[in-house]
Amino acid sequence: MWTLPDILSVICRAFSFVLLLQAAGTALFIAAFGRRATDSLAGIRSFGCLSAIGALLFVVAHYILEPARMAGDMSGVLDPAMQALALQSPTAEAFGTRLLGLVVIALGLRLARPIVGVVGACLAALAFTLVGHTVVSPHRALLAPLLLVHLLIAAFWIGSLGSLYIASIREAPAVSARLTAAFSAMAIWLVPCIFLAGVSMTALLVPGLRVFLQPYGELLLAKTTLFALLLGLAALNRWKLGPRLATDSRAVDGFRRTVAIEYVLVCSVLTVTAVMTMFYSPEAA
Amino acid sequence: MKIQAGVALSALLAALVLLAWSSGARAHTHLEKSVPANGAVLNAAPENIVLTFAEPARLTALSLRKNSEPAQKLAPLPSATARELTVALPRLTPGKYVVSWRVLSEDGHVMPGDLSFTIAAQ
Numbered sequence: 001m002w003t004l005p006d007i008l009s010v011i012c013r014a015f016s017f018v019l020l021l022q023a024a025g026t027a028l029f030i031a032a033f034g035r036r037a038t039d040s041l042a043g044i045r046s047f048g049c050l051s052a053i054g055a056l057l058f059v060v061a062h063y064i065l066e067p068a069r070m071a072g073d074m075s076g077v078l079d080p081a082m083q084a085l086a087l088q089s090p091t092a093e094a095f096g097t098r099l100l101g102l103v104v105i106a107l108g109l110r111l112a113r114p115i116v117g118v119v120g121a122c123l124a125a126l127a128f129t130l131v132g133h134t135v136v137s138p139h140r141a142l143l144a145p146l147l148l149v150h151l152l153i154a155a156f157w158i159g160s161l162g163s164l165y166i167a168s169i170r171e172a173p174a175v176s177a178r179l180t181a182a183f184s185a186m187a188i189w190l191v192p193c194i195f196l197a198g199v200s201m202t203a204l205l206v207p208g209l210r211v212f213l214q215p216y217g218e219l220l221l222a223k224t225t226l227f228a229l230l231l232g233l234a235a236l237n238r239w240k241l242g243p244r245l246a247t248d249s250r251a252v253d254g255f256r257r258t259v260a261i262e263y264v265l266v267c268s269v270l271t272v273t274a275v276m277t278m279f280y281s282p283e284a285a
Numbered sequence: 286m287k288i289q290a291g292v293a294l295s296a297l298l299a300a301l302v303l304l305a306w307s308s309g310a311r312a313h314t315h316l317e318k319s320v321p322a323n324g325a326v327l328n329a330a331p332e333n334i335v336l337t338f339a340e341p342a343r344l345t346a347l348s349l350r351k352n353s354e355p356a357q358k359l360a361p362l363p364s365a366t367a368r369e370l371t372v373a374l375p376r377l378t379p380g381k382y383v384v385s386w387r388v389l390s391e392d393g394h395v396m397p398g399d400l401s402f403t404i405a406a407q
Contacts, residue, residue: 006397066395069387070345070346071345071387072385085343090393131392132394135391135392136340281315
């Protein structure tokens with residue numbers, strides 16, 4: 001049943017999720033901790049900008065593929081009737097908002113205006129509430145803010161991973177350690193909210209426990225498992241490697257390694273999410 | 286370098302997840318019922334196919350394939366968004382048929398699906 005447009009689309013969707021949240025999260029990181037960074041700030045801004053540009057490209061590619069997905073083959077890309085349907089669907093509104101959010105993020109980072117970057121991050125996250133299950137659910141009034149919280153904290157996490165990695169390379173060990181400690185102090189309260197928001201959304205969306213015998217539920221469990229692994233690594237950084245950054249030069253390599261693994265796990269969670277939300281529905285169970 | 290590897294790994298994981306769950310994807314995630322029903326063995330060729338979805342949807346593509354022959358696109362498709370969608374079928378001869386569809390649901394998702402039925406030889 002899967003066609004070439006489906007496969008290309010899910011790949012573009014996964015890449016766009018990772019890069020969009022990375023860009024948004026970098027803007028949030030700079031707004032929160034930019035004043036503590038010195039040598040790494042320009043590099044972090046560039047990283048965020050490049051992420052925003054990359055996300056823009058994949059968001060556009062994903063949208064271009066929607067008419068092809070509707071048609072079931074690539075000829076749909078050039079089909080005016082399919083293009084018109086895509087334009088009339090909630091997908092178009094979400095696409096436009098996502099693009100706007102990414103442009104604003106890039107501007108905020110390029111012009112060193114943290115508040116602008118935060119506005120862009122919020123717009124980019126808001127786009128996810130304009131399409132999908134939250135649009136038609138009777139619990140939309142609860143689902144939309146939960147999804148926003150879920151996404152913004154996830155963005156903050158993934159953006160911070162890249163930023164802290166850059167800081168570990170470019171900053172003096174003491175500065176890198178202070179940045180990591182500041183992030184950890186905030187993350188310890190925020191990160192559990194990702195799980196709480198996710199569980200709340202699941203409770204509102206799924207019709208019953210039998211959903212976990214269906215692909216949607218199985219993927220949701222996979223996401224949860226990956227998240228649990230992430231928490232373990234984050235705890236390792238928080239309590240073991242992070243505090244040693246200022247005083248132990250060997251800790252830097254270990255820190256970078258765990259941050260890189262965390263990043264790969266986050267990418268995996270977002271990829272599972274891209275597949276799950278694109279092809280499956282909790283209501284189908 | 287590690288970040289690029291992470292992004293590339295995500296793409297690979299997407300492909301693997303897709304393949305791993307492809308059998309589950311044959312479940313009719315939004316289709317509530319159909320006439321002919323999935324797996325039905327019929328004594329006479331149906332004139333229409335009726336698809337009933339759990340939520341209103343717009344049919345964007347519908348094709349019919351007999352045995353191992355190339356798929357034939359069916360047209361015209363209803364332009365309305367509705368839970369029950371009816372499409373006329375061409376004159377069918379005995380054999381096994383697979384109907385593949387794509388619908389655009391109100392939340393913006395494009396959902397594919399298929400069902401099969403057999404017309405018994407007389």
